[in-house]
Amino acid sequence: MFVSRSRFALRVAALSSAIVLTACGGSDDVASTNQPIAAVPAPPADPGFVDSAPVPSVPAFVDNIATNQRGDARYATLSTNAAVRVVSRFLDLWQPSTMLVDAGVSAPANGGFPAVVASACSGLPASGTPCGTIVNSSVLAANVQYVVDATTARTQQQADAAYFDDRRGKGYSVTDGMGPLTAAWRTAAQQTTSITSVPPDATTVLYNDSGNNVGVGGSANASFGKVVDLLNEMGNNASTEPTKRFYKYARPYRWSTSVVVAPSLVPAESTTPATDGGFISGHEGEAMRDAMTMAWLVPERFQEMVSRGLELGENRIFAGMHSPLDVIGGRMLALAVSAANLATYASDAQTAYGQAHQTLQQLTGTSDATFATFAHSGTATTDRFADYTANKAAFLRRMTFGFAAIESTDAPPVVPKGAEVLLQTRFPYLSADQRRVVLKTTEMPSGYPVMDDAEGWGRLNLFAAADGYGAFNGNVTVSMDASKGGFNAADLWRNDIAGAGKLTLQGTGMLTLAGKNSYTGGTQVSGGTLAAASPTAFGTGDVYVGSGGSVKVAASAPVTIAARYTQLDNTTLELDIDGNGGGRLRVGGALSIAGGTLHVKFVNGYAPKAGDTIALIDGAAGSAKFSAVTVDGFKATPVYTGTGVGV
Structure with a gap:
């Protein structure tokens, strides 16, 4: 030259x-x-x-989310309650004493459906009336042993994180997955929490978060109220209680005294075990739903937010309050609820998306051209999700928590009806059919406990999906x-x-x-x-x-x-x-x-x-x-x- x-x-x-x-x-x-x-x-x-991902020929959760109810005889069975069906592969491991949404709840006859009588099960595996029968002893034993191992090796940092994620509003907790945008998000949403420290010992009186969780919505928050409103709407028909009351599977510390509940959370242990089932995790269900919604609203932080949703689930295990299968079930229902409600409130979601970007850009002094760069401007000391490789590995680990496959791992991929909406803002240039194929070509192998539901919610890998196609x-x-x-x-x-x-x-x-x-x-x-x-x-x-x-x-x-x-x-x-x-x-x-x-x-x-x-x-x-x-x-x-x- x-x-x-x-x-x-x-x-x-x-x-x-x-x-x-x-x-x-x-x-x-x-x-x-x-x-x-x-x-x-x-x-x-x-x-x-052109590749495609056909909709499974089974009743779709997105069409039947309104059946996720308790106290209504019409929706008390496996065949009539869509949320119970999402995690029905738990029946391969555990058979509840009654196949009804009836733990601590009854319901009068309704529309030809017989009355529901409250179950007599005690909720205590070692005493009282059993709540069910173990079907796969090796998997359920490993499920509880995982919690024993996690809680006995727990660090103080993990115990503290478990406390905050237990007591704080889940919407407030997961917002720190926004990294460099966290302060701006909380300011815009006017989020508050009263949980600012960990009690020094287990004798401290239990207290709950008196903050406002996801923030202030409506006209009282002109610049960000639509965002908060959407987060609240996403909780409609989202309860994990019907599923808990159907499966009647106890929390891990009730299965084994070797589980060490975080000392600061001992006061939070329920005194009514019959209505305090472990499967599925309500905290994970709510946290993953909030995190998924925030990922949809700010797809520049998509992988970090879905990672935060799974992290909160793992913190429930460190707390001693839930088992891996509890958390997996909560994650599955959260994704189904998120897809259903994003479709139901599609117009509100689009408005909230625009408001989120306009307000966050104003607060951070960025533009469309610089916003994504700012969203990833954190370091390991300011953004614990800054390491992409570490996030990817942790997300994959938390999808299965180390369980080995118990069935064939090469079953064809299946993508739930409506799941493509979860990637709508992450891939605005792809069609709905293309986004379904992205989900299809990035999902988990088959065979893992609970995750092989007929619709496909359990195998969806949202972190991998956010990285584009897995196969052409x-x-x-x-x-x-x-x-x-x-x-x-x-x-x-x-x-x-x-x-x-x-x-x-x-x-x-x-x-x-x-x-x-x-x-x-x-x-x-x-x-x-x-x-x-x-x-x-x-x-x-x-x-x-x-x-x-x-x-x-x-x-x-x-x-x-x-x-x-x-x-x-x-x-x-x-x-x-x-x-x-x-x-x-x-x-x-x-x-x-x-x-x-x-x-x-x-x-x-x-x-x-x-x-x-x-x-x-x-x-x-x-x-x-x-x-x-x-x-x-x-x-x-x-x-x-x-x-x-x-x-």
């Missing part, structure tokens, strides 16, 4: 015919021959179908509109994408792929910018950059295109070169450059010297040339060889 300090674009005459040569690797010597070929390769073949099956066409801002303008998919399908990017936004991708159907860029942030971002198929499209190579190691790379005129290839291999492109198949712009940036402090020759593309180039070559900050001469392109 022959350098003088100025920005310079060297224009090279566009070829009258396209050039394709076979890649072989080699030196940076200037090519001495130009051998044109007959034609530009065609784009990767269309697979001929068929033709996946993504169209982004940068003028709409937010994720429409730029998004990052971090999953390891498999499958035999093809990705086509259209529009004006930028989509970055950062996983260890192995999809084989090829990649076509017809508009917008497709960025590679990992060496295998583009899978193993052809990459075809059509007119109006751009590709950006910004990985920290060379990006490999195993098959052909084709670039037409009116396109751009940006290479972000760091001097250590990052930003380079390695093409294993035919390299066809029929014009377009090569844009080179030097990043991460790398500054080449005058006279350096910088290798950029490994692959037989021959007389294939870009129409323009731009190197930021330098005057540069392109170097085309039989084995690559450099400057």
